[in-house]
Every structure is written in C-alpha cells, then in structure tokens.
Amino acid sequence: MAFEYEINPQAIEKDSFRQIRKLTELSHFDREQQQVVMRIVHSLGMPELAEQVRFSKNACESGMAALAEECEILCDVEMVRQGITKRMISRLPSCYLNDPRTVELAKETGETRSMAAVELWRESLAGSVVVIGNAPTALFRLLEMIEKGAGKPALIIGMPVGFVGAAESKQALWDVHEQLGIECITLLGRQGGSAVSAASCNALLRCNRGEYY
Numbered sequence: 001m002a003f004e005y006e007i008n009p010q011a012i013e014k015d016s017f018r019q020i021r022k023l024t025e026l027s028h029f030d031r032e033q034q035q036v037v038m039r040i041v042h043s044l045g046m047p048e049l050a051e052q053v054r055f056s057k058n059a060c061e062s063g064m065a066a067l068a069e070e071c072e073i074l075c076d077v078e079m080v081r082q083g084i085t086k087r088m089i090s091r092l093p094s095c096y097l098n099d100p101r102t103v104e105l106a107k108e109t110g111e112t113r114s115m116a117a118v119e120l121w122r123e124s125l126a127g128s129v130v131v132i133g134n135a136p137t138a139l140f141r142l143l144e145m146i147e148k149g150a151g152k153p154a155l156i157i158g159m160p161v162g163f164v165g166a167a168e169s170k171q172a173l174w175d176v177h178e179q180l181g182i183e184c185i186t187l188l189g190r191q192g193g194s195a196v197s198a199a200s201c202n203a204l205l206r207c208n209r210g211e212y213y
Contacts, residue, residue, distance in 0.1 A: 016042060017213040023047040032060040032207050036185060039199040044191060052188040054174050062183040063129055063155030063204045071154060072128040073201065074121050076114055076138040080131050083198025088205040093131070096120040114138040118145065126151025132158050133197030136165030139173060146180050156184040157200050159192035166190050 006012050017038060024047040026034045037050050067073075073093035075081040081095040096102050096117040105116040114135030121130070122145065130153045132139045139158045146152060158173045160166045170186045177184045185200055206212070 014213075020047065021213075024050045026050065029055075030060075031212070032064070032204070035207055035212060036060065036200050036203040038213060039203040040187060040196050043196040043199045044193075046191070049187065049189075049191060052191070054184075054186050054188060056177050056183045056185070059155055059183045059185050060204060060207070063157075063185070063201075064208050066127055066129050066154035067201075067205055068208050069127075072124045074124060074128050074130045074153075075198075076117070076132040076160075077134040077194060079194035080133045080198050083133075083194055083202075084131070085202045085205060088202070088209060094121075094124070112137045115141040118142050122150055125153055128153045129201065130156045130158075131197050131201050132156070132160055133192060133194040134160055136160045136162065136169035139169040140165070143172060143176060143180070146182060147176075152180070152182050154183065155204075156182060157197050158184060158186045159197040159200065161190065161192035161196075163190060166192060 020038050020041050024041050026037060029037055033055050037053050040053060041047050041050060070091045073084060075093050075095040077097055078095050081093045084093045097113055099120060101120060102113050102117045105119060106113045115137045118138050118141045130142065139160055156173065158170055160169055167190050170188055173184055173186050
C-alpha cells in the first residue's frame with residue numbers, strides 16, 4: 001500500500017503556516033501577536049479560535065524582554081514544561097506539581113496539588129513568565145496571591161482547558177489584569193491545554209530569535 005504525503009519537516013511547517021494565514025483573521029493583531037495566534041491555531045487546528053485570543057497592552061513586549069533576560073519560566077504541569085522548546089532557552093522551566101512539598105501541602109489543606117504548587121512559585125514570581133495550560137485552580141490561586149501582594153510576573157500565559165473552572169479562570173484573568181497591573185495572554189472559553197500554552201511561550205521565544213512566519 002502506497003500513500004502520497006509530504007515528509008520534509010520544513011515543507012510541512014511552511015505549508016501549515018501558509019494555510020493558517022489564509023484561513024485565520026489576523027489583521028487586527030500586530031506582528032508578534034500574529035505569531036502567537038498562529039501557533040495557537042496550529043496547536044489546536046482551529047482557525048476560528050483566533051477570535052478568542054486576548055493580549056494585554058504590552059503582553060508580548062514584556063514577555064519577550066523577560067525571556068531574553070533568561071527569566072524563570074514557571075509551569076503548572078510537566079506537559080507544559082516539556083513543551084517549551086529547549087533549544088531556545090538556557091534555563092530550564094520549573095514545575096513543582098510533583099515536589100514532595102506540594103504533595104504534603106495539598107494533603108494538609110485539602111486543595112488541589114496545582115494550587116499547592118503555585119505556593120512554591122512565590123519566591124520566583126517577580127519578573128517570571130508563568131505558563132498555565134492545565135489547571136484552572138492554579139490560575140485562580142495565582143491571581144489571589146498577586147492581589148495579596150505577591151510578586152508580579154512579567155507575563156502570564158493562562159490557557160487552562162476543561163469544563164470546570166477553565167473558562168471562568170481565564171475570564172477572571174482578563175477581567176482583573178488591568179486592576180492587578182499584570183500582562184497576560186489568554187484564550188477565552190473551554191479550549192486550551194498544555195500544547196497551546198507551551199506553543200504561545202515558544203512563539204515569543206521564536207520572535208526573540210527573529211523566527212517569524
């Protein structure tokens with residue numbers, strides 16, 4: 001049985017982004033925002049999701065500047081951490097979901113491990129890039145901590161996926177980001193996930209390297 005299909009990785013990627021540009025309304029996004037939106041569309045295969053992407057005023061600029069300075073990248077789950085392209089960073093991202101301290105704290109408080117793990121971010125939050133792709137409770141807890149005076153990340157990429165709290169947590173991020181003085185990128189609604197949140201961070205890393213589509 002013989003199949004005809006493209007095997008060249010560069011050709012596959014080039015054609016993918018050619019199709020994405022054709023199918024996605026990008027005119028109201030600036031150059032860097034377009035790169036993020038296209039990576040989101042590429043990760044989920046849904047051009048219509050471009051309408052649900054939100055950027056705070058200086059989100060891309062703040063995130064790119066922090067990443068250029070090799071800031072801490074804080075991830076809610078291991079799948080997000082693994083999705084950050086290692087060739088573009090010299091400092092490995094951090095995830096505390098499986099840290100023994102997280103497990104113990106979650107048992108003590110009766111809350112999710114994702115919420116408990118965010119407590120271990122506290123000393124690293126200021127100037128970091130936070131990437132949340134799985135756990136709405138992590139995003140809610142982060143917002144609560146910042147409201148109470150915790151350090152402000154340079155950028156929050158908040159894209160948890162699911163049916164319980166996902167849409168609500170992202171709407172909360174968007175609703176309070178100006179009040180809290182934080183920069184953010186989010187994808188409103190239930191869609192999201194580890195791949196799309198990591199891809200959004202990777203898009204900014206690529207922009208820093210001059211890799212544009």
